[in-house]
Amino acid sequence: MELFTPELGLVFWMFVTFALLFLILAKFAWPVIIKMLEERADMIDKGVVYAQNAKEQLDNAKSEAASYIAEARKQQAEILREADKMKTQIIEEAKAAATVEAKKVMDAANLAIEQARKASEKQLRQEVSAFALGIAEKVVRENLASESAQTKLVDKLLNEVENKN
Amino acid sequence: MALAALLLAMPAQAAVTEGEGEDFNPKEIIFHHLGDAYGWEVPFSHSQRIPLPVIVRDCQGSWHIFSSNRLNDGASYDGFYIAHGGEYSGKVVGEQDGVQYRPLDLSITKDVAALWIAALVVLLIGFSVTRWYKKHNMKAPRRWTASFEFLVEFMYMSVIRPTLGSKAKTYAPYLLTAFFFIFVMNLLGLVVIFPGGANLTGNVAVTLVLALCTFFITNLRGNKHYWKEIFWPDVPVWLKCPLPIMQAIEVFGVFTKPAALCVRLFANMMGGHMIVIVLTLLIFIFAKFGPAVTGGITVFSVLFSLFMLLLDTLVSFIQAFVFTMLSTLFISMAVCDPHEGHDEAEA
Known part of the structure; x- marks a missing residue:
């Protein structure tokens, strides 16, 4: 059977062809392709790692930014509260100062009024007593013209003194 | 479908012309189509x-x-003629x-010419990928080049490297050449007309x-583990x-492994070629039983030929x-350190 006995010529040419094909491809094609495949695989791996890192960093940055914002809000609120507190305090202080000042003014006014009142009272009393003395002198001069009237008065006064005691 | 039609064209033509004589001999046709020839048939004639060169050395x-x-x-x-x-x-x-007598015959027969065409196709495949790299650097190839690169990657990354480990780069050129050469030869064998x-x-x-190439690589590059496994x-x-x-048993195995490789392929x-030819010849074998039978058999054999071709x-x-x-496996058994090989396989 021709099919099952290898033909020498074909074996020879097959060997030559295969050897040449192998030499050419082994020198110029396969190593280049394999190297490129590996390089590309490495590059893709690196790319994946890089992307993962970048995503991680981005996530970190986001959470960091969020925390910064939260802190800033907190500080803002604190500052506002502080300002509010300061405002009330200032108002309070101003009020207190105003009260003190008003009191001082009032006191001074009161003092002046009091002095004026005392002075006028004193003057009034002097004047009133002068008038009273004048009137009393006139009244006494008229009423005590008679003896009896004088005695009666003396009695009456004595009685008053007695009753008082 | 076109492929099937072309496939049917040639044996049919052959059968018709041979069928004109009295002796329609299927066996001869089958072996004629499976075997080698000094010229290359053209369709429909x-x-x-x-013509191909005949190179012989006389006695x-x-x-x-x-x-x-x-x-x-x-x-x-x-003084030379075809017996x-x-x-x-x-x-x-x-x-x-x-x-x-049979002279020393180094003729460029149909099979040798087909070998060269297959080798040329393999070269084109290999260099189409490297040329892409030259032009486009790291970019992944597109279209046909991508499919060739995929085949290289498939063989190298999933077969050669996991099995051979650190030795992969040394033996990959041989294994890849063998793979592409066999693959292209197989596919070209399915195309029925000239190339x-x-x-x-x-x-x-x-x-x-x-x-034999695998046999020699295995036994010439075998390390001490390999020989120890055989002799102790x-x-x-x-x-x-x-x-x-x-x-x-082991020495016997050294020879049966490449023999199995040879015979399996x-x-x-x-077998695939023979089945397709036999299915086609069925039409002519049944021709004498009348038009109805021939028609039925034709439909049957065309469908089955198509199916067999796709299967092939x-x-x-x-x-x-x-x-x-x-x-790859035989070479790895011969050249890899058993422990390293296992580690690589698991990795």
């Missing part, structure tokens, strides 16, 4: 062939080179003192060379000491893959 030691056209129709040239029947049927023979049609991987000479394997002493039972591809396309890849995978 049984007499015209593409005096001088070389003769002439066109195969000179031997057409039993013609004789320089019909006898030991050298279908081959170029010479005559010395009235005795037929294809030669039953290359279904020819034992071709698969023998491929298997890890089995109970009584199996190897007084009677070298294990040694006999050869038988699978030849798959088998083309599978057999190329299996040959490469087993070669």
Whole structure:
């Protein structure tokens, strides 16, 4: 059977062809392709790692930014509260100062009024007593013209003194 | 469908012309189509062939080179002619003192020419990928180039590197060349007209060379583990000491492994071709039973031929893959440190 006995010529040419094909491809094609495949695989791996890192960093940055914002809000609120507190305090202080000042003014006014009142009272009393003395002198001069009237008065006064005691 | 039609065209033509004579001989047709030839048939013509050079050395030691056209129709040239029947049927023979003898025949036959076409296709495949790299640097290839690169990557990343580990780079060129060469030869064998049609991987000479390459690489590059496994394997002493039972089995195995490689590829591809041809010939075998039977058989055999061709396309890849995978395995058993090999396989 021709099919099952290898033909020498074909074996020879097959060997030559295969050897040449192998030499050419082994020198110029396969190593280049394999190297490129590996390089590309490495590059893709690196790319994946890089992307993962970048995503991680981005996530970190986001959470960091969020925390910064939260802190800033907190500080803002604190500052506002502080300002509010300061405002009330200032108002309070101003009020207190105003009260003190008003009191001082009032006191001074009161003092002046009091002095004026005392002075006028004193003057009034002097004047009133002068008038009273004048009137009393006139009244006494008229009423005590008679003896009896004088005695009666003396009695009456004595009685008053007695009753008082 | 076009492929099937083309496939049917040639054997049909052959059968028609041969069927005109009384002796319609299916066996002869089958082996004619599976075997080698000095010229290359062209479609729709049984007499015209593409001439190929015949290179023979006669018994005096001088070389003769002439066109195969000179031997057409039993013609004789320089004392050489194609034998019909006898030991050298279908081959170029010479005559010395009235005795037929076979000269040393290095003719560029149909199979050799097909080998070169296949080799050229493999070169184109390999260099189309490297050329892409030159032009586009790191960019991944597109279209056809991408599919070639994918095949290289598939074989290298999933077969060669996991099995051979650190030795992968040394043996990958051989294994990849073998894979692509077998794959292209298988596929070209399925194309029935000119650039294809030669039953290359279904020819034992071709698969023998491929298997011998694996055999020589395995045994010439084998390390001490490999030889220890053969001559002093890890089995109970009584199996190897007084009677070298294990040694006999292992040495036998050294030769059966490449033999299995050779026969598996050869038988699978030849079987596929043979089935398609036989299915086609069924039409002509049943022709004498009348038009109804012939019509039925035609539909049946066309459908089955198509199915077998599609199956053969798959088998083309599978057999190329299996040959490469087993070669990788045999080489790895010979050259890899057993521990390193295991680690790589698990990694």
